Amino acid sequence: MTNGPSATTRAARTYLARGWAPILVEARGKRPLLSRWPESRLGEGDLENFEGRNVGLLLGSASEGLVDVDCDWPEAAELARELLPSTALVHGRPSSPHCHWWYRAPGARTAVFRVEPVFTRKTTIVELRGAGAQTVVPPSVHPSGETLRWERWGEPATVDCAELKTAVARLAIAAVLVVRGWRAEDATSIVRCPAAVVERSVERDLLPLAPIRAWLGLEQETSMQRPECSARSTGGQLVLGRASPLTEAVLLRLGGVLGAANLLGLSLHEGRQPCPFHEGQGGRSFQVTGHAWRCWAGCGQGNAIHLAATALGKTYREARDQLAGELHLLSRNHPPLARR
Ligand SMILES: [Zn+2]
Structure with missing residues:
Protein backbone atom coordinates (compact mmCIF):
# COMPACT_ATOMS: atom_id res chain seq x y z
CA MET A 1 0.00 0.00 0.00
CA THR A 2 1.37 3.41 -0.86
CA ASN A 3 0.63 6.60 0.92
CA GLY A 4 -1.71 8.89 -0.97
CA PRO A 5 -4.84 10.89 -0.53
CA SER A 6 -7.10 7.87 -0.39
CA ALA A 7 -4.68 5.25 0.93
CA THR A 8 -6.07 5.30 4.46
CA THR A 9 -9.64 5.26 3.15
CA ARG A 10 -8.91 2.16 1.10
CA ALA A 11 -7.12 0.55 4.03
CA ALA A 12 -10.01 1.29 6.39
CA ARG A 13 -12.39 -0.41 3.92
CA THR A 14 -10.13 -3.47 3.84
CA TYR A 15 -10.01 -3.60 7.64
CA LEU A 16 -13.80 -3.40 7.86
CA ALA A 17 -14.04 -6.27 5.39
CA ARG A 18 -11.77 -8.34 7.60
CA GLY A 19 -14.08 -7.80 10.58
CA TRP A 20 -11.88 -5.28 12.34
CA ALA A 21 -12.92 -1.88 13.72
CA PRO A 22 -10.99 1.03 12.16
CA ILE A 23 -10.94 4.37 13.97
CA LEU A 24 -10.02 7.88 12.90
CA VAL A 25 -6.64 9.11 14.12
CA GLU A 26 -5.06 12.54 13.70
CA ALA A 27 -2.82 12.99 10.66
CA ARG A 28 0.80 12.08 11.37
CA GLY A 29 -0.06 11.27 14.97
CA LYS A 30 -1.42 8.65 17.29
CA ARG A 31 -4.33 10.47 18.91
CA PRO A 32 -7.84 9.25 18.07
CA LEU A 33 -10.04 12.02 16.71
CA LEU A 34 -13.35 11.03 18.26
CA SER A 35 -13.63 11.56 22.00
CA ARG A 36 -15.63 8.36 22.39
CA TRP A 37 -13.36 6.33 20.15
CA PRO A 38 -13.41 3.19 22.32
CA GLU A 39 -17.14 2.85 21.58
CA SER A 40 -17.02 4.10 18.01
CA ARG A 41 -17.92 1.58 15.30
CA LEU A 42 -17.43 3.16 11.93
CA GLY A 43 -19.04 1.81 8.81
CA GLU A 44 -18.83 2.18 5.02
CA GLY A 45 -20.47 5.60 5.22
CA ASP A 46 -17.66 6.98 7.39
CA LEU A 47 -14.80 5.94 5.13
CA GLU A 48 -14.33 9.26 3.36
CA ASN A 49 -13.40 10.81 6.72
CA PHE A 50 -10.14 8.87 6.63
CA GLU A 51 -8.93 11.03 3.74
CA GLY A 52 -5.61 12.58 4.74
CA ARG A 53 -5.77 11.14 8.23
CA ASN A 54 -4.28 8.20 10.03
CA VAL A 55 -6.15 4.99 10.67
CA GLY A 56 -6.10 2.98 13.89
CA LEU A 57 -7.60 -0.37 14.83
CA LEU A 58 -9.61 -0.94 17.97
CA LEU A 59 -8.21 -3.95 19.79
CA GLY A 60 -10.04 -6.73 21.59
CA SER A 61 -13.58 -7.92 20.96
CA ALA A 62 -14.36 -4.94 18.69
CA SER A 63 -11.94 -6.48 16.18
CA GLU A 64 -12.53 -10.20 16.71
CA GLY A 65 -10.03 -10.51 19.57
CA LEU A 66 -7.21 -8.75 17.74
CA VAL A 67 -4.22 -7.83 19.92
CA ASP A 68 -0.92 -6.17 19.13
CA VAL A 69 2.50 -6.75 20.66
CA ASP A 70 4.24 -3.40 20.32
CA CYS A 71 8.03 -3.71 20.59
CA ASP A 72 9.22 -0.27 21.61
CA TRP A 73 12.86 -1.16 22.07
CA PRO A 74 14.66 -2.20 18.89
CA GLU A 75 16.20 -5.04 20.90
CA ALA A 76 12.70 -6.36 21.57
CA ALA A 77 11.77 -6.13 17.88
CA GLU A 78 14.93 -8.05 17.01
CA LEU A 79 14.21 -10.81 19.53
CA ALA A 80 10.50 -11.06 18.69
CA ARG A 81 11.06 -13.60 15.91
CA GLU A 82 12.65 -15.94 18.45
CA LEU A 83 10.42 -15.36 21.43
CA LEU A 84 6.93 -14.49 20.22
CA PRO A 85 4.55 -17.07 18.71
CA SER A 86 4.78 -16.99 14.93
CA THR A 87 2.06 -15.07 13.14
CA ALA A 88 1.33 -13.97 9.59
CA LEU A 89 0.40 -10.39 10.49
CA VAL A 90 3.27 -8.02 11.31
CA HIS A 91 3.85 -4.34 10.64
CA GLY A 92 6.61 -1.81 11.12
CA ARG A 93 8.22 1.17 9.47
CA PRO A 94 11.53 1.60 7.64
CA SER A 95 13.60 2.62 10.68
CA SER A 96 11.80 0.20 12.96
CA PRO A 97 10.90 -2.96 11.04
CA HIS A 98 8.70 -5.73 12.44
CA CYS A 99 7.97 -3.88 15.68
CA HIS A 100 4.23 -4.75 15.82
CA TRP A 101 3.18 -8.42 16.01
CA TRP A 102 -0.51 -9.16 15.66
CA TYR A 103 -2.54 -12.04 17.08
CA ARG A 104 -6.06 -13.10 17.81
CA ALA A 105 -6.11 -13.64 21.58
CA PRO A 106 -9.63 -13.27 22.94
CA GLY A 107 -9.68 -11.92 26.50
CA ALA A 108 -6.15 -10.52 26.45
CA ARG A 109 -5.65 -7.40 28.50
CA THR A 110 -3.11 -4.69 28.02
CA ALA A 111 0.16 -5.31 29.86
CA VAL A 112 3.04 -2.86 29.74
CA PHE A 113 6.60 -3.91 30.51
CA ARG A 114 8.87 -1.02 31.36
CA VAL A 115 12.00 0.14 33.09
CA GLU A 116 12.41 3.07 35.42
CA PRO A 117 12.65 6.42 33.64
CA VAL A 118 16.33 6.94 34.37
CA PHE A 119 17.78 5.94 31.02
CA THR A 120 18.02 7.77 27.76
CA ARG A 121 15.87 5.16 26.10
CA LYS A 122 12.10 4.85 26.19
CA THR A 123 10.77 3.48 29.46
CA THR A 124 8.46 1.00 27.72
CA ILE A 125 10.30 -2.08 26.49
CA VAL A 126 7.33 -3.88 25.00
CA GLU A 127 3.59 -3.72 25.38
CA LEU A 128 0.85 -6.28 24.92
CA ARG A 129 -2.08 -4.19 23.77
CA GLY A 130 -5.54 -5.62 24.16
CA ALA A 131 -9.13 -4.63 24.81
CA GLY A 132 -9.70 -0.91 25.24
CA ALA A 133 -6.55 0.11 23.39
CA GLN A 134 -5.97 1.07 19.78
CA THR A 135 -2.97 0.86 17.50
CA VAL A 136 -2.21 3.09 14.54
CA VAL A 137 -1.77 0.89 11.48
CA PRO A 138 -0.54 1.09 7.87
CA PRO A 139 -0.60 3.12 5.74
CA SER A 140 -0.67 5.78 8.46
CA VAL A 141 2.22 8.20 8.77
CA HIS A 142 4.26 7.93 11.97
CA PRO A 143 5.09 11.15 13.90
CA SER A 144 8.65 10.73 12.55
CA GLY A 145 7.29 11.12 8.99
CA GLU A 146 7.75 7.47 8.03
CA THR A 147 4.88 5.51 6.51
CA LEU A 148 3.83 2.37 8.35
CA ARG A 149 3.68 -0.80 6.27
CA TRP A 150 2.52 -4.38 6.61
CA GLU A 151 5.50 -6.71 6.42
CA ARG A 152 3.33 -9.80 6.70
CA TRP A 153 -0.25 -9.48 5.57
CA GLY A 154 -1.86 -12.80 6.34
CA GLU A 155 -4.00 -14.18 9.14
CA PRO A 156 -3.05 -13.26 12.69
CA ALA A 157 -2.27 -16.45 14.65
CA THR A 158 -4.83 -17.41 17.26
CA VAL A 159 -3.09 -17.80 20.61
CA ASP A 160 -4.00 -18.30 24.26
CA CYS A 161 -3.89 -14.96 26.05
CA ALA A 162 -1.97 -16.28 29.08
CA GLU A 163 0.64 -17.89 26.86
CA LEU A 164 1.00 -14.75 24.82
CA LYS A 165 1.51 -12.67 27.94
CA THR A 166 4.23 -15.01 29.18
CA ALA A 167 5.97 -14.79 25.81
CA VAL A 168 5.87 -10.98 25.94
CA ALA A 169 7.27 -10.98 29.49
CA ARG A 170 10.14 -13.19 28.38
CA LEU A 171 10.77 -10.92 25.43
CA ALA A 172 10.98 -7.90 27.75
CA ILE A 173 13.49 -9.60 30.02
CA ALA A 174 15.60 -10.83 27.10
CA ALA A 175 15.68 -7.30 25.67
CA VAL A 176 16.94 -5.96 28.99
CA LEU A 177 19.63 -8.64 29.08
CA VAL A 178 20.76 -7.76 25.56
CA VAL A 179 20.96 -4.09 26.55
CA ARG A 180 23.11 -5.18 29.47
CA GLY A 181 25.55 -6.82 27.11
CA TRP A 182 24.26 -10.38 26.75
CA ARG A 183 24.43 -12.16 23.42
CA ALA A 184 20.97 -12.52 21.87
CA GLU A 185 21.28 -16.36 21.83
CA ASP A 186 22.08 -16.47 25.53
CA ALA A 187 19.30 -14.06 26.43
CA THR A 188 16.68 -15.99 24.44
CA SER A 189 17.72 -19.33 25.86
CA ILE A 190 17.77 -18.27 29.50
CA VAL A 191 14.34 -16.62 29.43
CA ARG A 192 12.83 -19.87 28.14
CA CYS A 193 13.68 -21.29 31.55
CA PRO A 194 12.29 -18.92 34.21
CA ALA A 195 13.95 -20.80 37.05
CA ALA A 196 17.33 -20.18 35.46
CA VAL A 197 16.68 -16.45 35.22
CA VAL A 198 15.77 -16.33 38.89
CA GLU A 199 18.74 -18.46 39.88
CA ARG A 200 21.20 -16.34 37.90
CA SER A 201 19.64 -13.17 39.28
CA VAL A 202 20.17 -14.32 42.83
CA GLU A 203 23.68 -15.43 42.05
CA ARG A 204 24.90 -12.45 40.07
CA ASP A 205 22.51 -9.66 40.91
CA LEU A 206 21.41 -9.91 37.31
CA LEU A 207 17.99 -8.31 37.52
CA PRO A 208 15.73 -7.37 40.41
CA LEU A 209 13.72 -10.38 41.46
CA ALA A 210 10.29 -9.05 42.33
CA PRO A 211 9.23 -7.82 38.88
CA ILE A 212 10.90 -10.76 37.16
CA ARG A 213 9.01 -13.25 39.27
CA ALA A 214 5.77 -11.40 38.62
CA TRP A 215 6.48 -11.05 34.90
CA LEU A 216 7.28 -14.71 34.53
CA GLY A 217 4.22 -15.70 36.53
CA LEU A 218 6.24 -17.39 39.24
CA GLU A 219 4.20 -16.00 42.08
CA GLN A 220 0.81 -14.48 42.83
CA GLU A 221 -0.54 -15.04 39.36
CA THR A 222 -0.25 -18.80 39.58
CA SER A 223 -3.00 -18.84 42.20
CA MET A 224 -5.37 -16.81 40.07
CA GLN A 225 -7.73 -18.08 37.44
CA ARG A 226 -5.84 -17.96 34.20
CA PRO A 227 -8.38 -19.16 31.63
CA GLU A 228 -10.05 -15.82 31.06
CA CYS A 229 -6.86 -13.88 31.72
CA SER A 230 -8.55 -11.92 34.45
CA ALA A 231 -5.46 -11.82 36.64
CA ARG A 232 -4.86 -8.16 37.31
CA SER A 233 -1.30 -8.22 36.16
CA THR A 234 -0.62 -5.36 33.86
CA GLY A 235 3.09 -5.68 33.42
CA GLY A 236 4.98 -3.41 35.73
CA GLN A 237 8.14 -1.49 36.21
CA LEU A 238 11.55 -3.07 36.18
CA VAL A 239 14.25 -1.23 38.08
CA LEU A 240 17.17 -1.51 35.74
CA GLY A 241 20.49 -1.00 37.47
CA ARG A 242 19.45 1.15 40.36
CA ALA A 243 19.61 4.91 39.97
CA SER A 244 21.61 6.70 42.63
CA PRO A 245 19.59 7.94 45.60
CA LEU A 246 20.27 11.53 44.50
CA THR A 247 18.92 10.88 40.99
CA GLU A 248 15.87 9.18 42.45
CA ALA A 249 15.29 12.07 44.84
CA VAL A 250 15.58 14.64 42.04
CA LEU A 251 13.21 12.74 39.76
CA LEU A 252 10.75 12.27 42.59
CA ARG A 253 10.77 15.95 43.52
CA LEU A 254 10.44 17.09 39.92
CA GLY A 255 7.45 14.82 39.51
CA GLY A 256 7.87 14.52 35.74
CA VAL A 257 9.03 16.46 32.72
CA LEU A 258 6.73 19.40 33.41
CA GLY A 259 8.27 19.94 36.84
CA ALA A 260 11.69 20.31 35.23
CA ALA A 261 10.29 22.54 32.48
CA ASN A 262 8.83 24.80 35.12
CA LEU A 263 12.18 25.16 36.86
CA LEU A 264 13.91 25.79 33.55
CA GLY A 265 11.44 28.43 32.47
CA LEU A 266 10.31 26.32 29.52
CA SER A 267 6.65 26.53 28.72
CA LEU A 268 5.64 22.93 28.06
CA HIS A 269 2.50 20.87 28.45
CA ALA A 308 17.53 19.95 31.94
CA ALA A 309 20.79 18.61 30.52
CA THR A 310 19.64 19.42 26.98
CA ALA A 311 18.34 22.87 27.92
CA LEU A 312 21.44 23.78 29.87
CA GLY A 313 23.99 22.18 27.55
CA LYS A 314 25.33 20.06 30.39
CA THR A 315 25.94 16.40 31.06
CA TYR A 316 23.27 14.31 32.74
CA ARG A 317 25.21 14.29 35.99
CA GLU A 318 25.89 18.04 35.96
CA ALA A 319 22.22 18.75 35.26
CA ARG A 320 21.12 16.41 38.02
CA ASP A 321 23.45 18.06 40.53
CA GLN A 322 22.29 21.52 39.54
CA LEU A 323 18.65 20.47 39.84
CA ALA A 324 19.36 18.91 43.21
CA GLY A 325 20.83 22.19 44.43
CA GLU A 326 17.99 24.16 42.95
CA LEU A 327 15.28 22.01 44.42
CA HIS A 328 16.86 22.41 47.82
CA LEU A 329 17.22 26.17 47.41
CA LEU A 330 13.81 26.79 45.98
CA SER A 331 12.26 27.01 49.40
CA ARG A 332 14.38 30.12 49.98
CA ASN A 333 12.96 31.85 46.93
CA HIS A 334 15.93 31.64 44.67
CA PRO A 335 15.41 32.61 41.02
CA PRO A 336 14.78 29.79 38.57
CA LEU A 337 17.66 28.05 36.84
CA ALA A 338 19.52 30.33 34.48
CA ARG A 339 20.00 28.97 30.97
CA ARG A 340 23.51 29.10 29.70
ZN1 LIG B 1 13.83 19.48 18.63
Whole structure:
Protein backbone atom coordinates (compact mmCIF):
# COMPACT_ATOMS: atom_id res chain seq x y z
CA MET A 1 0.00 0.00 0.00
CA THR A 2 1.37 3.41 -0.86
CA ASN A 3 0.63 6.60 0.92
CA GLY A 4 -1.71 8.89 -0.97
CA PRO A 5 -4.84 10.89 -0.53
CA SER A 6 -7.10 7.87 -0.39
CA ALA A 7 -4.68 5.25 0.93
CA THR A 8 -6.07 5.30 4.46
CA THR A 9 -9.64 5.26 3.15
CA ARG A 10 -8.91 2.16 1.10
CA ALA A 11 -7.12 0.55 4.03
CA ALA A 12 -10.01 1.29 6.39
CA ARG A 13 -12.39 -0.41 3.92
CA THR A 14 -10.13 -3.47 3.84
CA TYR A 15 -10.01 -3.60 7.64
CA LEU A 16 -13.80 -3.40 7.86
CA ALA A 17 -14.04 -6.27 5.39
CA ARG A 18 -11.77 -8.34 7.60
CA GLY A 19 -14.08 -7.80 10.58
CA TRP A 20 -11.88 -5.28 12.34
CA ALA A 21 -12.92 -1.88 13.72
CA PRO A 22 -10.99 1.03 12.16
CA ILE A 23 -10.94 4.37 13.97
CA LEU A 24 -10.02 7.88 12.90
CA VAL A 25 -6.64 9.11 14.12
CA GLU A 26 -5.06 12.54 13.70
CA ALA A 27 -2.82 12.99 10.66
CA ARG A 28 0.80 12.08 11.37
CA GLY A 29 -0.06 11.27 14.97
CA LYS A 30 -1.42 8.65 17.29
CA ARG A 31 -4.33 10.47 18.91
CA PRO A 32 -7.84 9.25 18.07
CA LEU A 33 -10.04 12.02 16.71
CA LEU A 34 -13.35 11.03 18.26
CA SER A 35 -13.63 11.56 22.00
CA ARG A 36 -15.63 8.36 22.39
CA TRP A 37 -13.36 6.33 20.15
CA PRO A 38 -13.41 3.19 22.32
CA GLU A 39 -17.14 2.85 21.58
CA SER A 40 -17.02 4.10 18.01
CA ARG A 41 -17.92 1.58 15.30
CA LEU A 42 -17.43 3.16 11.93
CA GLY A 43 -19.04 1.81 8.81
CA GLU A 44 -18.83 2.18 5.02
CA GLY A 45 -20.47 5.60 5.22
CA ASP A 46 -17.66 6.98 7.39
CA LEU A 47 -14.80 5.94 5.13
CA GLU A 48 -14.33 9.26 3.36
CA ASN A 49 -13.40 10.81 6.72
CA PHE A 50 -10.14 8.87 6.63
CA GLU A 51 -8.93 11.03 3.74
CA GLY A 52 -5.61 12.58 4.74
CA ARG A 53 -5.77 11.14 8.23
CA ASN A 54 -4.28 8.20 10.03
CA VAL A 55 -6.15 4.99 10.67
CA GLY A 56 -6.10 2.98 13.89
CA LEU A 57 -7.60 -0.37 14.83
CA LEU A 58 -9.61 -0.94 17.97
CA LEU A 59 -8.21 -3.95 19.79
CA GLY A 60 -10.04 -6.73 21.59
CA SER A 61 -13.58 -7.92 20.96
CA ALA A 62 -14.36 -4.94 18.69
CA SER A 63 -11.94 -6.48 16.18
CA GLU A 64 -12.53 -10.20 16.71
CA GLY A 65 -10.03 -10.51 19.57
CA LEU A 66 -7.21 -8.75 17.74
CA VAL A 67 -4.22 -7.83 19.92
CA ASP A 68 -0.92 -6.17 19.13
CA VAL A 69 2.50 -6.75 20.66
CA ASP A 70 4.24 -3.40 20.32
CA CYS A 71 8.03 -3.71 20.59
CA ASP A 72 9.22 -0.27 21.61
CA TRP A 73 12.86 -1.16 22.07
CA PRO A 74 14.66 -2.20 18.89
CA GLU A 75 16.20 -5.04 20.90
CA ALA A 76 12.70 -6.36 21.57
CA ALA A 77 11.77 -6.13 17.88
CA GLU A 78 14.93 -8.05 17.01
CA LEU A 79 14.21 -10.81 19.53
CA ALA A 80 10.50 -11.06 18.69
CA ARG A 81 11.06 -13.60 15.91
CA GLU A 82 12.65 -15.94 18.45
CA LEU A 83 10.42 -15.36 21.43
CA LEU A 84 6.93 -14.49 20.22
CA PRO A 85 4.55 -17.07 18.71
CA SER A 86 4.78 -16.99 14.93
CA THR A 87 2.06 -15.07 13.14
CA ALA A 88 1.33 -13.97 9.59
CA LEU A 89 0.40 -10.39 10.49
CA VAL A 90 3.27 -8.02 11.31
CA HIS A 91 3.85 -4.34 10.64
CA GLY A 92 6.61 -1.81 11.12
CA ARG A 93 8.22 1.17 9.47
CA PRO A 94 11.53 1.60 7.64
CA SER A 95 13.60 2.62 10.68
CA SER A 96 11.80 0.20 12.96
CA PRO A 97 10.90 -2.96 11.04
CA HIS A 98 8.70 -5.73 12.44
CA CYS A 99 7.97 -3.88 15.68
CA HIS A 100 4.23 -4.75 15.82
CA TRP A 101 3.18 -8.42 16.01
CA TRP A 102 -0.51 -9.16 15.66
CA TYR A 103 -2.54 -12.04 17.08
CA ARG A 104 -6.06 -13.10 17.81
CA ALA A 105 -6.11 -13.64 21.58
CA PRO A 106 -9.63 -13.27 22.94
CA GLY A 107 -9.68 -11.92 26.50
CA ALA A 108 -6.15 -10.52 26.45
CA ARG A 109 -5.65 -7.40 28.50
CA THR A 110 -3.11 -4.69 28.02
CA ALA A 111 0.16 -5.31 29.86
CA VAL A 112 3.04 -2.86 29.74
CA PHE A 113 6.60 -3.91 30.51
CA ARG A 114 8.87 -1.02 31.36
CA VAL A 115 12.00 0.14 33.09
CA GLU A 116 12.41 3.07 35.42
CA PRO A 117 12.65 6.42 33.64
CA VAL A 118 16.33 6.94 34.37
CA PHE A 119 17.78 5.94 31.02
CA THR A 120 18.02 7.77 27.76
CA ARG A 121 15.87 5.16 26.10
CA LYS A 122 12.10 4.85 26.19
CA THR A 123 10.77 3.48 29.46
CA THR A 124 8.46 1.00 27.72
CA ILE A 125 10.30 -2.08 26.49
CA VAL A 126 7.33 -3.88 25.00
CA GLU A 127 3.59 -3.72 25.38
CA LEU A 128 0.85 -6.28 24.92
CA ARG A 129 -2.08 -4.19 23.77
CA GLY A 130 -5.54 -5.62 24.16
CA ALA A 131 -9.13 -4.63 24.81
CA GLY A 132 -9.70 -0.91 25.24
CA ALA A 133 -6.55 0.11 23.39
CA GLN A 134 -5.97 1.07 19.78
CA THR A 135 -2.97 0.86 17.50
CA VAL A 136 -2.21 3.09 14.54
CA VAL A 137 -1.77 0.89 11.48
CA PRO A 138 -0.54 1.09 7.87
CA PRO A 139 -0.60 3.12 5.74
CA SER A 140 -0.67 5.78 8.46
CA VAL A 141 2.22 8.20 8.77
CA HIS A 142 4.26 7.93 11.97
CA PRO A 143 5.09 11.15 13.90
CA SER A 144 8.65 10.73 12.55
CA GLY A 145 7.29 11.12 8.99
CA GLU A 146 7.75 7.47 8.03
CA THR A 147 4.88 5.51 6.51
CA LEU A 148 3.83 2.37 8.35
CA ARG A 149 3.68 -0.80 6.27
CA TRP A 150 2.52 -4.38 6.61
CA GLU A 151 5.50 -6.71 6.42
CA ARG A 152 3.33 -9.80 6.70
CA TRP A 153 -0.25 -9.48 5.57
CA GLY A 154 -1.86 -12.80 6.34
CA GLU A 155 -4.00 -14.18 9.14
CA PRO A 156 -3.05 -13.26 12.69
CA ALA A 157 -2.27 -16.45 14.65
CA THR A 158 -4.83 -17.41 17.26
CA VAL A 159 -3.09 -17.80 20.61
CA ASP A 160 -4.00 -18.30 24.26
CA CYS A 161 -3.89 -14.96 26.05
CA ALA A 162 -1.97 -16.28 29.08
CA GLU A 163 0.64 -17.89 26.86
CA LEU A 164 1.00 -14.75 24.82
CA LYS A 165 1.51 -12.67 27.94
CA THR A 166 4.23 -15.01 29.18
CA ALA A 167 5.97 -14.79 25.81
CA VAL A 168 5.87 -10.98 25.94
CA ALA A 169 7.27 -10.98 29.49
CA ARG A 170 10.14 -13.19 28.38
CA LEU A 171 10.77 -10.92 25.43
CA ALA A 172 10.98 -7.90 27.75
CA ILE A 173 13.49 -9.60 30.02
CA ALA A 174 15.60 -10.83 27.10
CA ALA A 175 15.68 -7.30 25.67
CA VAL A 176 16.94 -5.96 28.99
CA LEU A 177 19.63 -8.64 29.08
CA VAL A 178 20.76 -7.76 25.56
CA VAL A 179 20.96 -4.09 26.55
CA ARG A 180 23.11 -5.18 29.47
CA GLY A 181 25.55 -6.82 27.11
CA TRP A 182 24.26 -10.38 26.75
CA ARG A 183 24.43 -12.16 23.42
CA ALA A 184 20.97 -12.52 21.87
CA GLU A 185 21.28 -16.36 21.83
CA ASP A 186 22.08 -16.47 25.53
CA ALA A 187 19.30 -14.06 26.43
CA THR A 188 16.68 -15.99 24.44
CA SER A 189 17.72 -19.33 25.86
CA ILE A 190 17.77 -18.27 29.50
CA VAL A 191 14.34 -16.62 29.43
CA ARG A 192 12.83 -19.87 28.14
CA CYS A 193 13.68 -21.29 31.55
CA PRO A 194 12.29 -18.92 34.21
CA ALA A 195 13.95 -20.80 37.05
CA ALA A 196 17.33 -20.18 35.46
CA VAL A 197 16.68 -16.45 35.22
CA VAL A 198 15.77 -16.33 38.89
CA GLU A 199 18.74 -18.46 39.88
CA ARG A 200 21.20 -16.34 37.90
CA SER A 201 19.64 -13.17 39.28
CA VAL A 202 20.17 -14.32 42.83
CA GLU A 203 23.68 -15.43 42.05
CA ARG A 204 24.90 -12.45 40.07
CA ASP A 205 22.51 -9.66 40.91
CA LEU A 206 21.41 -9.91 37.31
CA LEU A 207 17.99 -8.31 37.52
CA PRO A 208 15.73 -7.37 40.41
CA LEU A 209 13.72 -10.38 41.46
CA ALA A 210 10.29 -9.05 42.33
CA PRO A 211 9.23 -7.82 38.88
CA ILE A 212 10.90 -10.76 37.16
CA ARG A 213 9.01 -13.25 39.27
CA ALA A 214 5.77 -11.40 38.62
CA TRP A 215 6.48 -11.05 34.90
CA LEU A 216 7.28 -14.71 34.53
CA GLY A 217 4.22 -15.70 36.53
CA LEU A 218 6.24 -17.39 39.24
CA GLU A 219 4.20 -16.00 42.08
CA GLN A 220 0.81 -14.48 42.83
CA GLU A 221 -0.54 -15.04 39.36
CA THR A 222 -0.25 -18.80 39.58
CA SER A 223 -3.00 -18.84 42.20
CA MET A 224 -5.37 -16.81 40.07
CA GLN A 225 -7.73 -18.08 37.44
CA ARG A 226 -5.84 -17.96 34.20
CA PRO A 227 -8.38 -19.16 31.63
CA GLU A 228 -10.05 -15.82 31.06
CA CYS A 229 -6.86 -13.88 31.72
CA SER A 230 -8.55 -11.92 34.45
CA ALA A 231 -5.46 -11.82 36.64
CA ARG A 232 -4.86 -8.16 37.31
CA SER A 233 -1.30 -8.22 36.16
CA THR A 234 -0.62 -5.36 33.86
CA GLY A 235 3.09 -5.68 33.42
CA GLY A 236 4.98 -3.41 35.73
CA GLN A 237 8.14 -1.49 36.21
CA LEU A 238 11.55 -3.07 36.18
CA VAL A 239 14.25 -1.23 38.08
CA LEU A 240 17.17 -1.51 35.74
CA GLY A 241 20.49 -1.00 37.47
CA ARG A 242 19.45 1.15 40.36
CA ALA A 243 19.61 4.91 39.97
CA SER A 244 21.61 6.70 42.63
CA PRO A 245 19.59 7.94 45.60
CA LEU A 246 20.27 11.53 44.50
CA THR A 247 18.92 10.88 40.99
CA GLU A 248 15.87 9.18 42.45
CA ALA A 249 15.29 12.07 44.84
CA VAL A 250 15.58 14.64 42.04
CA LEU A 251 13.21 12.74 39.76
CA LEU A 252 10.75 12.27 42.59
CA ARG A 253 10.77 15.95 43.52
CA LEU A 254 10.44 17.09 39.92
CA GLY A 255 7.45 14.82 39.51
CA GLY A 256 7.87 14.52 35.74
CA VAL A 257 9.03 16.46 32.72
CA LEU A 258 6.73 19.40 33.41
CA GLY A 259 8.27 19.94 36.84
CA ALA A 260 11.69 20.31 35.23
CA ALA A 261 10.29 22.54 32.48
CA ASN A 262 8.83 24.80 35.12
CA LEU A 263 12.18 25.16 36.86
CA LEU A 264 13.91 25.79 33.55
CA GLY A 265 11.44 28.43 32.47
CA LEU A 266 10.31 26.32 29.52
CA SER A 267 6.65 26.53 28.72
CA LEU A 268 5.64 22.93 28.06
CA HIS A 269 2.50 20.87 28.45
CA GLU A 270 1.51 17.23 28.08
CA GLY A 271 1.26 15.98 24.51
CA ARG A 272 2.53 17.28 21.17
CA GLN A 273 3.90 20.79 20.80
CA PRO A 274 6.70 22.85 19.24
CA CYS A 275 10.17 21.69 20.27
CA PRO A 276 11.67 24.32 22.62
CA PHE A 277 15.13 23.49 21.29
CA HIS A 278 14.77 23.77 17.56
CA GLU A 279 11.43 25.06 16.34
CA GLY A 280 9.05 27.98 16.69
CA GLN A 281 5.31 28.18 17.10
CA GLY A 282 3.30 25.76 15.03
CA GLY A 283 5.90 22.99 15.27
CA ARG A 284 4.83 19.53 16.41
CA SER A 285 8.10 17.68 16.89
CA PHE A 286 8.09 17.64 20.65
CA GLN A 287 6.19 15.23 22.85
CA VAL A 288 5.74 15.09 26.63
CA THR A 289 4.25 11.99 28.24
CA GLY A 290 4.44 12.17 32.03
CA HIS A 291 7.99 11.25 32.97
CA ALA A 292 9.34 11.18 29.43
CA TRP A 293 9.88 13.58 26.54
CA ARG A 294 11.12 13.29 23.02
CA CYS A 295 11.91 15.52 20.06
CA TRP A 296 11.11 13.49 16.96
CA ALA A 297 13.49 15.66 14.97
CA GLY A 298 16.37 14.41 17.06
CA CYS A 299 17.09 17.04 19.74
CA GLY A 300 16.91 14.24 22.27
CA GLN A 301 14.65 12.32 24.61
CA GLY A 302 14.59 11.04 28.14
CA ASN A 303 13.41 11.99 31.59
CA ALA A 304 13.21 15.30 33.43
CA ILE A 305 16.96 15.36 34.07
CA HIS A 306 17.73 14.78 30.40
CA LEU A 307 15.49 17.75 29.62
CA ALA A 308 17.53 19.95 31.94
CA ALA A 309 20.79 18.61 30.52
CA THR A 310 19.64 19.42 26.98
CA ALA A 311 18.34 22.87 27.92
CA LEU A 312 21.44 23.78 29.87
CA GLY A 313 23.99 22.18 27.55
CA LYS A 314 25.33 20.06 30.39
CA THR A 315 25.94 16.40 31.06
CA TYR A 316 23.27 14.31 32.74
CA ARG A 317 25.21 14.29 35.99
CA GLU A 318 25.89 18.04 35.96
CA ALA A 319 22.22 18.75 35.26
CA ARG A 320 21.12 16.41 38.02
CA ASP A 321 23.45 18.06 40.53
CA GLN A 322 22.29 21.52 39.54
CA LEU A 323 18.65 20.47 39.84
CA ALA A 324 19.36 18.91 43.21
CA GLY A 325 20.83 22.19 44.43
CA GLU A 326 17.99 24.16 42.95
CA LEU A 327 15.28 22.01 44.42
CA HIS A 328 16.86 22.41 47.82
CA LEU A 329 17.22 26.17 47.41
CA LEU A 330 13.81 26.79 45.98
CA SER A 331 12.26 27.01 49.40
CA ARG A 332 14.38 30.12 49.98
CA ASN A 333 12.96 31.85 46.93
CA HIS A 334 15.93 31.64 44.67
CA PRO A 335 15.41 32.61 41.02
CA PRO A 336 14.78 29.79 38.57
CA LEU A 337 17.66 28.05 36.84
CA ALA A 338 19.52 30.33 34.48
CA ARG A 339 20.00 28.97 30.97
CA ARG A 340 23.51 29.10 29.70
ZN1 LIG B 1 13.83 19.48 18.63
